[in-house]
Amino acid sequence: MGDTPNELLTVRELRKYFPLRAQNLRGERAMVQAVDGVSFTISEGETLGIVGESGCGKSTTARLLMHLIEPDAGEIRFEGRALGRGGFTVRELRRKMQMVFQDSYASLNPRLAVQDSIAFGPMAHGASEAKARSRARELLELVKLDPDQFGRRYPHELSGGQRQRINFARALALEPRLVILDEAVSALDKSIEAQVLNLLMDLKKNLRLTYLFISHDLGVVQYVSDHVLVMYLGKVVELGRVADVYHRSRHPYTQALLASRPSMDPDARLERSPLPGDPPNPINPPSGCRFRTRCAFAEDVCRRVEPLLKVQDTAPGHFAACHMAIRGSGHSKPSPGMTAPLDRACPAG
Amino acid sequence: MKALDAPAITLEFNTAAGERAELDVPVGPGAQRTYWQNVRSRVARDPYTMVCLAVLLLMGIAAILAPWLGLDDPTAANSARRLLPPGSPGHPLGTDELGRDMLTRLIYGARLSLAMGVLPVLAALLVGGVLGLLAGFVGGRTNMLIMRVTDVFYAFPSILLAVAIAGALGAGIMNAAVAIVIVFVPSITRVTESVTTQVRSMDFVEAARASGASTYAIIRTHILGNVLGPVLVYATVLVSVSILIAAGLSFIGLGASSPAAEWGLMLNTLRESIFLAPFNAVLPGFMIFAASMCFNLISDGLRSAMDVRI
Numbered sequence: 001m002g003d004t005p006n007e008l009l010t011v012r013e014l015r016k017y018f019p020l021r022a023q024n025l026r027g028e029r030a031m032v033q034a035v036d037g038v039s040f041t042i043s044e045g046e047t048l049g050i051v052g053e054s055g056c057g058k059s060t061t062a063r064l065l066m067h068l069i070e071p072d073a074g075e076i077r078f079e080g081r082a083l084g085r086g087g088f089t090v091r092e093l094r095r096k097m098q099m100v101f102q103d104s105y106a107s108l109n110p111r112l113a114v115q116d117s118i119a120f121g122p123m124a125h126g127a128s129e130a131k132a133r134s135r136a137r138e139l140l141e142l143v144k145l146d147p148d149q150f151g152r153r154y155p156h157e158l159s160g161g162q163r164q165r166i167n168f169a170r171a172l173a174l175e176p177r178l179v180i181l182d183e184a185v186s187a188l189d190k191s192i193e194a195q196v197l198n199l200l201m202d203l204k205k206n207l208r209l210t211y212l213f214i215s216h217d218l219g220v221v222q223y224v225s226d227h228v229l230v231m232y233l234g235k236v237v238e239l240g241r242v243a244d245v246y247h248r249s250r251h252p253y254t255q256a257l258l259a260s261r262p263s264m265d266p267d268a269r270l271e272r273s274p275l276p277g278d279p280p281n282p283i284n285p286p287s288g289c290r291f292r293t294r295c296a297f298a299e300d301v302c303r304r305v306e307p308l309l310k311v312q313d314t315a316p317g318h319f320a321a322c323h324m325a326i327r328g329s330g331h332s333k334p335s336p337g338m339t340a341p342l343d344r345a346c347p348a349g
Numbered sequence: 350m351k352a353l354d355a356p357a358i359t360l361e362f363n364t365a366a367g368e369r370a371e372l373d374v375p376v377g378p379g380a381q382r383t384y385w386q387n388v389r390s391r392v393a394r395d396p397y398t399m400v401c402l403a404v405l406l407l408m409g410i411a412a413i414l415a416p417w418l419g420l421d422d423p424t425a426a427n428s429a430r431r432l433l434p435p436g437s438p439g440h441p442l443g444t445d446e447l448g449r450d451m452l453t454r455l456i457y458g459a460r461l462s463l464a465m466g467v468l469p470v471l472a473a474l475l476v477g478g479v480l481g482l483l484a485g486f487v488g489g490r491t492n493m494l495i496m497r498v499t500d501v502f503y504a505f506p507s508i509l510l511a512v513a514i515a516g517a518l519g520a521g522i523m524n525a526a527v528a529i530v531i532v533f534v535p536s537i538t539r540v541t542e543s544v545t546t547q548v549r550s551m552d553f554v555e556a557a558r559a560s561g562a563s564t565y566a567i568i569r570t571h572i573l574g575n576v577l578g579p580v581l582v583y584a585t586v587l588v589s590v591s592i593l594i595a596a597g598l599s600f601i602g603l604g605a606s607s608p609a610a611e612w613g614l615m616l617n618t619l620r621e622s623i624f625l626a627p628f629n630a631v632l633p634g635f636m637i638f639a640a641s642m643c644f645n646l647i648s649d650g651l652r653s654a655m656d657v658r659i
Contacts, residue, residue: 095561101552101555106553109574112574117553124562170556
């Protein structure tokens with residue numbers, strides 16, 4: 001994962017702990033380990049999907065990238081340049097990177113006509129009012145809404161799908177190269193969702209955009225993404241091309257997620273959830289592998305040693321953080337996704 | 350100590366899809382109406398609010414034009430014509446205990462009483478609004494400092510606090526006004542702070558930050574517009590409270606002093622004649638009631654007109 005020119009965004013060891021208000025008697029504050037050592041790369045023109053259960057740090061990652069919250073540690077490089085001296089200012093970065101939120105209503109000012117909401121960004125970056133407004137009208141057409149009919153409406157006068165298109169238009173107003181879509185279609189009806197997704201794909205092609213697509217919907221992520229990143233409790237557990245992660249997954253968490261997808265075939269329905277219980281509390285995550293408390297294959301090594309992301313033999317860009325997928329980790333079983341057991345494939349251990 | 354009468358104004362942002370189409374918002378080209386124009390057109394179709402506005406407008410115009418209305422001298426006593434009943438020749442609403450024309454004094458009284466309703470609230474709105482915005486937007490220690498100081502004021506009932514401050518400053522209409530401002534600043538600060546805090550955490554503010562806009566631009570475009578509505582509604586209620594407190598201060602001798610015409614003071618001086626001329630004695634009280642009622646109803650009307658979901 002070197003710095004090749006077409007790498008648009010590189011994130012290394014991103015970390016954010018949120019201190020809790022309450023202190024214990026010794027004055028120590030508990031920390032919610034929201035994002036802990038997340039690294040990934042997005043190449044220009046591709047879509048990286050991030051999946052995971054709620055609370056796993058997907059949205060926090062997005063907010064960290066936008067610098068809406070400050071990371072505790074880690075490096076974010078955009079177009080090969082970091083933030084700070086000699087690199088980007090936060091303002092420049094926010095211009096090149098934009099974000100669409102899940103709640104289409106809450107993310108629009110209820111007291112502004114939607115075209116004014118769209119024009120706000122360009123005006124904040126120095127465009128004249130007339131120019132910003134004509135830009136807003138262009139953008140409305142771009143998202144397939146008639147500017148004459150919709151421009152002067154207020155958010156509550158639009159449907160959810162229409163509002164989310166306005167949010168895309170607003171995000172595109174600054175001509176960003178990367179758009180972060182944080183559960184951007186999750187709140188929409190299925191039919192509207194498909195429509196909006198197609199619009200998103202068209203926009204991506206026509207405007208040569210790069211997407212970071214955050215969702216809990218595995219089907220949608222499979223449809224839109226080139227690469228997928230699976231998060232669990234603030235950590236990356238698996239990362240790779242869609243085909244590798246969906247068909248040759250190595251991490252039991254990814255496998256459980258995939259198994260939990262509703263099937264179109266009534267005979268194939270699951271009798272019980274493949275993933276029992278809720279994720280543990282991120283304030284006190286389990287030692288070693290964070291997934292071990294819910295993992296059917298957990299062994300002693302999983303408690304003692306934290307598995308690191310290791311490249312898999314399936315494909316060069318396929319990584320998983322599971323002892324079963326790491327040679328010589330001390331785990332007795334190979335990952336259920338592997339064709340041959342580890343010790344047989346590699347007797348030397 | 351927590352305030353017992355903490356203003357309970359919350360912003361109701363509808364997160365579910367509020368899909369009702371609006372009839373009075375034009376969507377065609379050329380029609381350009383801002384949010385406030387929409388509010389105005391909704392107020393115009395609300396009969397209660399319009400009646401109250403008309404009544405207050407009438408009172409206000411009469412008060413301003415009082416010297417040119419051909420009325421008697423509001424302070425000229427005439428012991429021969431004391432406590433004439435309403436309908437007496439030359440005195441349509443009768444006279445008071447010193448023989449002064451009631452109608453004249455009620456109209457002149459409107460000047461002081463309405464001014465005592467509106468001006469202290471405006472002053473408090475300016476101070477409390479800025480403090481509340483600051484506390485709400487900056488948050489952290491600034492918020493803590495400002496809000497804990499306002500809590501101290503909440504420890505006292507507002508009327509008692511006004512009496513104490515006015516008493517300490519000494520009698521007089523200006524001191525009464527200052528006392529009312531001091532009483533109102535904490536509650537306006539609190540309302541502004543709570544609304545600002547709510548608005549600040551909304552996604553559209555986050556989105557505005559993500560667009561790289563300056564703090565000033567965000568406050569002006571996204572915060573102020575959403576905070577102003579609820580705070581204005583609250584301030585309108587305070588106008589009626591202010592009229593009542595001012596009348597109360599005058600009544601106990603801490604506000605306007607004789608022979609000035611002021612509704613609270615008139616109520617006080619006519620009190621002793623309540624059995625001799627009950628109708629005359631009740632008139633200033635009725636005016637206080639009418640004015641404060643009107644401000645209250647207007648506040649209600651504004652609240653619903655500003656509700657974006659209507």
